[in-house]
Amino acid sequence: MSWERIAAIPSGRRTKWLVVAGWVLVIAIATIVAGRIGDVETNDARNWLPADAGSTRALDLADREFTRGDPEYLLLLYVRDSGLTDDDRRKARQDAEALAATPPIEKGTAILVRMPLTAEQAAEDAVGPIVERAREQITGGPAGLRVWVTGGPAIGADFDGAFESLDSVLLLVTAGVVALVLLVTYRSPLLLFVPLVAVGAAVTVAQALVAVSARYGGLVVDGASASILTVLLFGAGTDYALLLVSRYREELHREPDRHTAMRRALARSAPAIVASSATVILALLALVLADMNSTRGLGPVAALGIGSALLAMITLLPAVLVVCGRWVFWPATPRFRPDLAPVGSRYARLVKRGARRPRVVWMGTAVVLAALTAGVATMSTGLPLSASFVTTPDSVRGMTELGRHFPAGSDSPTDVYARADRQAEVTAALGGIAGVAELGEPERSTNGAWVRVPLTLTAESDSARARKTVGAVRAAVRTADPAALVGGPAAEGLDADTAMNRDLRVVLPVILVVVLLVLVVLLRAVVAPVLLLLSVVLSFGAALGASAMIFHLIGFPTVDNSLLLNGFLFLVALGVDYTIFLMTRAREETARHGHAVGVPRALAVTGGVITSAGLVLAATFSVLAVLPLVFMMQLGVTVAVGVLLDTFVVRSLLVPALVLDTGPRSWWPSKLARIGAVSADGPVPERVPAEHH
Known part of the structure; x- marks a missing residue:
């Protein structure tokens, strides 16, 4: 049809x-x-981590072999800088009893209460009410006592609440x-x-x-x-x-x-x-x-x-x-005006100017875009969960305070699972690892075949240091027991980083191949699609570099690993829209008027709609900045910056000039490469059809 x-x-x-x-x-x-x-x-770790990741298999093992699955702890932190009082200690004990938590641990001017959560309690839809109940319980303490509800579940609840x-x-x-x-x-x-x-x-x-x-x-x-x-x-x-x-x-x-x-x-x-x-x-x-x-x-x-x-x-x-x-x-x-003469377009002057010296235009534009890509060198990846909020919630402030009084990894222990008959060897292997603050009491599985050894790390569980320590722990315990698994938030973060790096290597080339094939089929050419794909990659690099500089200026220099893949996906996939809008019209106009006239004419008649479309897309993605989460804000900024560069620089200057400089062979091997040469030396039209919007 x-x-x-x-x-x-x-x-x-x-x-x-x-x-x-x-x-x-x-x-x-x-x-x-x-x-x-x-x-x-759902934001549950088991649903977003790979099924074969070590931390995911540790979760499955914990659920299968232990009375309590891989435990998570809600932390209650009590601090009085001038020194704890008996009333402070009494308040901590009362809260621990009311919340069925472990006995308080006192260290210097701080008291820590750990509230273990079952798998059902730690579930995404259940943890929020538990956190709120704990926050209500800790209120009303002695004057001058500072109290926080913190730990991974509390930060996760604030994250979900966002x-x-x-x-x-x-x-x-x-x-x-x-x-x-x-x-x-x-x-x-x-x-x-x-x-x-x-x-x-x-x-x-x-x-x-x-x-x-x-x-x-x-x-x-x-x-x-x-x-x-x-x-x-x-x-x-x-x-x-x-x-x-x-x-x-x-x-x-x-x-x-x-x-x-x-x-x-x-x-x-x-x-x-x-x-x-x-x-x-x-x-x-x-x-x-x-x-x-x-x-x-x-x-x-x-x-x-x-x-x-x-x-x-x-x-x-x-x-x-x-x-x-x-x-x-x-x-x-x-109105119906068949005799209406074509009117001048505000893009006509730009078209005429660029068509006179296309090589200067595209090379100059490419140099500017390449310079912007230098900003990528200032970008650091690995945004921890505690730094994922635009405004710092109380749970994150509590984690910062926790690190001043207890090992930072006290928020979420890293759990080592090993076969019971290898317990001595595994425990010995864990003894000399840098970054491990202390080993907890081993726990036997219900059938006695496995043992779980909780580790407290010196670094916060969502930090790069903690993930590095987990890597060292895994290497050590696998030597002692090849079947050993390491779980917990720090291990989950390491597995997420590994999977994301693998996805970048695999998915990005596939996306580029998909875009290239669609352009080849659509334009029935090879040369133009290759040139367009190169412009897309250059545009993405410039957008990422410019965004990195913006992130430094607004105080969020570290980006989430997902930004690279998602930003590339949306900028390439959506940015190619404007390429398609421009080049399909260029093909149509080239068939009628020749290459030298058709390409500038296509830009003149589509320039307005491409500009409007780019403004709409940039504006809509910038709306993500209203979300109180850093990685969503960063994605919105990156896509908005990339779309604006794509609209006003790449599609308006780089691509038309590059295609004009390449000449009719841009359409090779289609017959348009020959037809397009008919008017290759024709003048650029002074007046072009109106944009009509």
């Missing part, structure tokens, strides 16, 4: 009503399910930002609501699909991927809407009947929209090759979102626009 026939369905005089009615029914059903997406979110009630806030803020950009773009108070309605429908359908897939298909969904889904849909969906509306407005000037105008606009813009979304979906699905369950889960979650956005933008959006008629563009209503 041709694009003309497909486009005739949502733009038909009768079929448009069927499309709208069908969407109303789908939205009604999806709304019921979409609200349950919060119920399927996502609670933020879905609606994120949705409203994102919608507001997009509405503002659309209002500035279209200068129409009515038109901005139509893309928002279509995007809102796509969000509802995507959330319903994700909720069903998580409940019945085993899809892993965490708070971060659920938040990214909303932002991604608004950004990508609005981009597709801008491309369609821009082409529709063009056709309304040429065609008196709005149905025919929409059919032509959709038929001509749909290939680029479909190719763009297909690229993003395929790149996202490359994440299924990741070891990290959370990373692997993000791919299908986001792919379902992009698919929903695509469906809404090529069916619901055109149908609603046709139903509304031309008045939706008020006050700048496009």
Whole structure:
């Protein structure tokens, strides 16, 4: 079926009503399910770590062989700098008894109470109320006594709480930002609501699909991927809407009947929209090759979102626009003016200037982008959980205070599991390891076959020093017992780092290959796609370097390991949208006017829509900065900076100049490489068709 026939369905005089009615029914059903997406979110370590990681296998062993699974502890810390009093000690004992905690441990001016949690209590949906109960219990102590509820479970509860009630806030803020950009773009108070309605429908359908897939298909969904889904849909969906509306407005000037105008606009813009979304979906699905369950889960979650956005933008959006008629563009209503002469574009001067000396333009631009990549050298990775908050919660401040009085690793012991008959050898091997503060009392398994030895580390469990110590512990105990396992938060952090580094090596090349193949198929060429891919990589490096400098300026220089992979994914997959918008039009114009005229003409007529789309995408991802989590803020900043560079530098200057300098052979091996040379020496048009938006 041709694009003309497909486009005739949502733009038909009768079929448009069927499309709208069908969407109303789908939205009604999806709304019921979409609200349950919060119920399927999980941030439990077992769900985001690889199943074969040592710490994951330690969790399984603990659950299988011990009465209590791999234990976690909530810590109550009492400090009086001037010296503890009898009332302070009495308060600590009372709290320990009320919370079924271990007896208080006094050291200098501090008292530590450890409250063990069962696997059920430490679960994501149960730990929050327990932390709140502990915080209520410790209040009302003697004057001058400072008290904290801290430890891994308390920090985790604060981390999970950062996502609670933020879905609606994120949705409203994102919608507001997009509405503002659309209002500035279209200068129409009515038109901005139509893309928002279509995007809102796509969000509802995507959330319903994700909720069903998580409940019945085993899809892993965490708070971060659920938040990214909303932002991604608004950004990508609005981009597709801008491309369609821009082409529709063009056709309304040429065609008196709005149905025919929409059919032509959709038929001509749909290939680029479909190719763009297909690229993003395929790149996202490359994440299924990741070891990290959370990373692997993000791919299908986001792919379902992009698919929903695509469906809404090529069916619901055109149908609603046709139903509304031309008045939706008020006050700048496009009139039928077949004799309307092309008007000058604000991009025409830029096009003309760049086309005169393309080599100077692309080489100068490339040097600037390469210089920005130098900022990557200042970036450090390995963001600990305790440093993951934009504003420091009480649980993190408690951890800082804990390190002043007790071994920092007291928050979450590292557990060594060994066969009981190798206990002596394993204990001896643990004795001389740097970074281990003390060995706890060994605990036998229910059947006596295994033993668990808790270790207190000198460094906080989520620090790089603790992870280095875990590596040394693993090497030592495996010599004493090859079957030994090491678990606990520090081991989980080490396994997460290892898996993420592996995913970067595997997934990034796959994403690049996917993007290259899609461009080759779309443009039916090899040279241009290779050049475009090189520009994408350079753009990402510049975005990462510029973002690193921004992070230093705002006081968050350390980034989470996931930023590299997620930032690369979104910048490459979404940035290629603008490449597709530009180069599909360039191919069309080159076939008509030759390469030297066609490429500048394509930039002139698409420059406006690409700029608007870039502003929308950058604005939507910058909304992630409202979340109180550092890694989400950093992802938002990185993608926003990258999209702006891509929009105003790469797609407006680097790519057109590079393709012009390469000449018609950019389209090799297609016949366009020969046809494009027909007008290779033709003049750059002084006047080009208007952007019409």
